[in-house]
Amino acid sequence: MLTKELIANIYKKVPKQNVLSKIEERYVYAFDASDLHEKVQIPDAVVFVESVEQVQEIVKLANKFKTPIICRGAGTNTVGACVSVHGGIVLNFSKMNKILEINPVNMTARVQPGVVVGDLQKQVEKIGLYYPPDPSNLKVSTIGGSVAQNSAGARGFKYGTTRDYVIDMLVVMADGSVIRTGANTIKNAAGYNLGSLFIGSEGTLGIVVEVTVKLITKPExxxxxxxxxxxxxxxxxxxxxxxxxxxxxxxxxxxxxxxxxxxxxxxxxxxxxxxxxxxxxxxxxxxxxxxxxxxxxxxxxxxxxxxxxxxxxxxxxxxxxxxxxxxxxxxxxxxxxxxxxxxxxxxxxxxxxxxxxxxxxxxxxxxxxxxxxxxxxxxxxxxxxxxxxxxxxxxxxxxxxxxxxxxxxxLGGIISGEHGIGLVKKPFLPKVIDNGAIDYMRQIKKIFDPNNILNPYKIF
Ligand SMILES: Cc1cc2nc3c(=O)[nH]c(=O)nc-3n(C[C@H](O)[C@H](O)[C@H](O)COP(=O)(O)OP(=O)(O)OC[C@H]3O[C@@H](n4cnc5c(N)ncnc54)[C@H](O)[C@@H]3O)c2cc1C
Structure with missing residues (x-):
């Protein structure tokens, strides 16, 4: 349960109408599209964020009070990736849904995480450009969710997955600071590929607040x-x-x-x-x-x-x-x-x-x-x-x-090509990922999120 002090602080950081605190309002956020039959917890508060600064403020509070913080796009993931295990705060991105820029010269688009994938596709196609990743529920699922799950779809064979299109991101880290992970360039050989680490990390390493994707020309x-x-x-x-x-x-x-x-x-x-x-x-x-x-x-x-x-x-x-x-x-x-x-x-x-x-x-x-x-x-x-x-x-x-x-x-395969691991597949990860690699994943999580507040208990 969130303390009264924490709730009072949340109300100071975002408009009152952006916070859901009654149980009947929060109830639905205990679920996503997974087959989780076991009891999951209703989150203690749901906050509709509207700006990077608001995300930072809420994360700083969560970090101070050591409270879980779980991002939510459209809630359509199938693996229990955005449900709560021990209460905490759900960050709802449906109000951060603007396409900030489509640049036809650079062939890029800069978007907020709550943008619906299908809406981005429609907008870029109007000017002869193309964003290929096509999860079959693209009329509702968001870019933030796609990045966090490394979503893909039927076009993956020719065009790849979300990871292949993200060139830059703004990410709010567990202490509330913001980092930029890449550059507005099609190629980037400067240092570690930090952006790639966030892609597919299911909101456990950082909170994506802006994404720049590269586009291609629309096939004739x-x-x-x-x-x-x-x-x-x-x-x-x-x-x-x-x-x-x-x-x-x-x-x-x-x-x-x-x-x-x-x-x-x-x-x-x-x-x-x-x-x-x-x-x-x-x-x-x-x-x-x-x-x-x-x-x-x-x-x-x-x-x-x-x-x-x-x-x-x-x-x-x-x-x-x-x-x-x-x-x-x-x-x-x-x-x-x-x-x-x-x-x-x-x-x-x-x-x-x-x-x-x-x-x-x-x-x-x-x-x-x-x-x-x-x-x-x-x-x-x-x-x-x-x-x-x-x-x-x-x-x-x-x-x-x-x-x-x-x-x-x-058969030498992997238990997720596009839907992720979340809570549902967590017990099965060691079947396909080597223990040493899982240990490194845990260490990376500790460096990024020492207080284990970002979507805790998911993946491993
Ligand atoms: C009918 C149906 C069909 C589907 N078809 C496909 C398909 O073809 N291909 C495919 O890949 N998937 C598919 N999925 C799975 C799912 O739609 C995708 O995983 C999708 O990308 C999730 O997007 P979302 O906005 O619903 O994210 P959510 O379910 O809300 O969240 C998914 C994860 O992203 C995290 N997250 C959300 N926003 C952020 C953010 N801003 N920063 C950090 N983390 C964040 C959440 O915490 C959670 O871990 C399907 C699901 C359904 C129900």
Whole structure:
């Protein structure tokens, strides 16, 4: 519990209406999009910050009173990264949501952390520029959350993750001071890459209050196709063959048979439910190049026994294909009261083994599992609809998850390619990260945050 003295001090630093202190106002901040069923704590106060100075003042107070401080963007992370373990203050960034500058000459954008990723994309695209990282919930998730989780999306195969675009940040440190981590330049070889340390650190090392990202030129066009297969192996072989032929699609996404059937049941959009796998392949660039690449991709798909290839000629048809794929979680929500999504990644040579293995594990524990994934990267999202109030089902689900992480580790993979670790995956980190490396992470945390106030108890 925050002391009365601390609460009184918070009221001196920000306008009264920016502080939530009643339990009914704070209650929702005990949750995010994770599958945390165990009790998490309701934070003691929620503060809507509006400036860097306000963030500094609140952090100084938290540090003085040794109180946890947890940043919150849209609260959509799936790993319990922005929930509270021992109360404390939630910093809500929804009022720091301005795009401060888009610079077409430098091809950069400088933004506040509460900017919604999709809004930034829309604004830069208006002037022919492009911000590629595309978490599938980009209409709500924020840049601050993306930086903290190193978010990515379907375009990751060609364009990389958030980390590849952040060139500079202003970060409020645990003592309330502010540091600049990079420069407004496309290259930077000056000293340690401190910025990279903050990216993916889930708000445990510092609070990001301004981000400068580099932009690229917007591709002239993009085209999408959907192809079906009688086996996951044929789909994965096609992916490897396409890449081997030196084609770099923007996106190569997969849906397994359960995902296809569940989405079709929900949307009635004409997906072929008797197929074991489907690939959605998008290519972007100059129109003439796309044409040649799509022809080659179709040849490769045909050689790998692809069926019913649907080439989306109009944007509306492409949107329909993507809408179907993006509705997989909503479709799963029709099957059980709760939907969980995971995120594991392996070297692509082991992708078929991973997918088949996860299917086998879930069927062993009698769980429904719909698999979607950005398979160009080797990354998959097994989505498991369950009833968390059903103790037996919840126990089976937990056992299955642990086996999925064991399998991922055996295949040389990592238990998160884009969603992060938070509280949910913290017990499993030693399965994939060497103990010595985790020790160094702990030491880094101590240097940055000696009083352990910044989003404590997360990651390790
Ligand atoms: C339906 C659905 C689909 C998703 N699809 C994808 C996907 O395709 N790709 C993907 O990568 N993720 C995906 N996610 C996961 C999630 O959306 C991302 O992790 C997202 O980037 C989180 O953004 P947010 O604004 O909601 O952050 P939050 O959930 O609010 O916070 C995430 C973390 O960031 C920290 N944080 C927030 N702001 C700051 C700040 N200013 N400074 C320091 N730390 C901060 C928080 O403390 C927390 O640790 C999906 C989630 C859902 C529910």
């Amino acid at each position: 066009a993009s085209e999408v196709l959907l192809a079906y297969f009688d086996s996951v192996e044929e789909a994965v072989n096609s992916v490897n063959q396409i890449i081997k032929h030196q084609i770099c699609p923007t996106t190569i996404d997969l849906m397994d048979n359960n995902a296809i059937k569940t989405i079709e049941e929900y949307k009635n959009c004409g997906l072929l439910c008797d197929k074991q796998a489907a690939l959605i392949i998008e290519v972007d660039g100059f129109k003439t190049v796309i044409e040649a690449q799509m022809k080659l991709i179709c040849d490769i798909l045909n050689k790998n026994n692809a069926q019913n290839i649907k080439y989306a000629k109009q944007k509306e048809e492409a949107d329909e294909i993507w809408d179907a794929r993006h509705s997989s979680m909503a479709a799963c929500a029709q099957l059980r009261p709760n939907v969980t999504t995971d995120d594991v990644i392996v070297p692509r040579e082991n992708l078929s083994i991973l997918i088949k293995g996860i299917q086998k594990i879930c069927s062993k524990y009698d769980l429904i599992m719909c698999m979607v994934g950005h398979v160009g990267d080797g990354s998959v999202h097994p989505q498991i609809p369950i009833d968390m109030n059903d103790k037996d089902e919840y126990t089976r689900y937990k056992l299955a998850k642990s086996e999925i992480y064991d399998l991922t580790a055996r």
